[in-house]
Amino acid sequence: MSDQVIGIEGIRKVYRLGNQTVNALDGVDLSICRNEYVAIMGPSGSGKSTMMNILGCLDTPSSGKYVLNGTDVSCMDDSQLADVRGNEIGFVFQSFNLLPRYSSLENVALPLIYRGVPKAKREELARKALESVGLAERVNHKPNELSGGQRQRVAVARALINNPSIILADEPTGNLDTKTSIEIMKLFEQIYRSGNTIIVVTHEEDIARHARRIIRLRDGKIESDSVNETPAMAALENLGISI
Helix, strand or coil: CCCCCEEEEEEEEEECCCCEEEEEEEEEHHHHEECCEEEEEEECCHHHHHHHHHCCCCCCCCEEEEEEEEECCCCHHHHHHHHHHHHEEEEEEEEECCCCCCCCCHHHHHHHHCCCCHEEEEEEEHHHHHHHHCCCCHHHHHHHHHHHHHHHHHHHHHHHCCCCCEEEEEEECCCCHHHHHHHHHHHHHHHHCCCEEEEECCHHHHHHHCCEEEEECCCEEEEEECCCCCCCCHHHHHHHCCC
C-alpha cells in the first residue's frame, strides 16, 4: 500500500464573475503522505479556501486529478462526495459546528448515524472519543454549557470518530484565546503523534509553526513547500516544557 494519502495533479479551479474569469487554483500539484502534519497558508485571495474545499471534497476542481486514499474523487457527484467525506475526512471548523440541542456525546456520535452504526455502539465509541480529548466528564453537557476550548475538543472528537484518512482543520483556533489555542494545538500534536494525518488551513504563523510541513499559496499557485525544522511543540520540549 502506498504511503500517499493525497495526490493532486494539475488541479485548476476557475470561477466566472460576470465577464471576469478568476483562477482560484492554477495548476497545483501536491502530495501528502500518511502521518504528515501539514499547514496550508496564504493571504486572502491566494486560493487557500478553495484548496481546503477541494481537499475536503466540499467542491470539485474545474480540471485536474485528485486521488484520496487510492480513490480518484475528481469527477464524483455530490452523493459520492458525501460518502467520501463521511468515511475519509474528519473536519474541524473555526465555528465548531456543533448542534446546540445535542449533548457532547450526541454531537460526537452524529457521523456514526449516517453509517448505520447501532445506538449502543455509537455511544460507546463517542465516549471513548471524548475521553481521548479529555472530556470524559462532559459527555452530557450541551455546547452552551462548555467553554470555547471544550467545544472545539468536542469537534475534534467528532472528527476522529470515523477513524478518517485525514483530519482537515480550518482555522481551528480562530475563535479561541491564546491560552486555549495552545491547548488545542497540543491536542493536535497528540493526535499527530498517534499516527493521524493532519492538514491545518490557517493564516496565523503561530499556528502554522506547529506543523512539520508548511505550504504557502499565492495567486492560486504553490509559492513554497518546506519542512518546518522547529515545530512549536518540539521547541517547547527542547526547553524542558512538557506537552
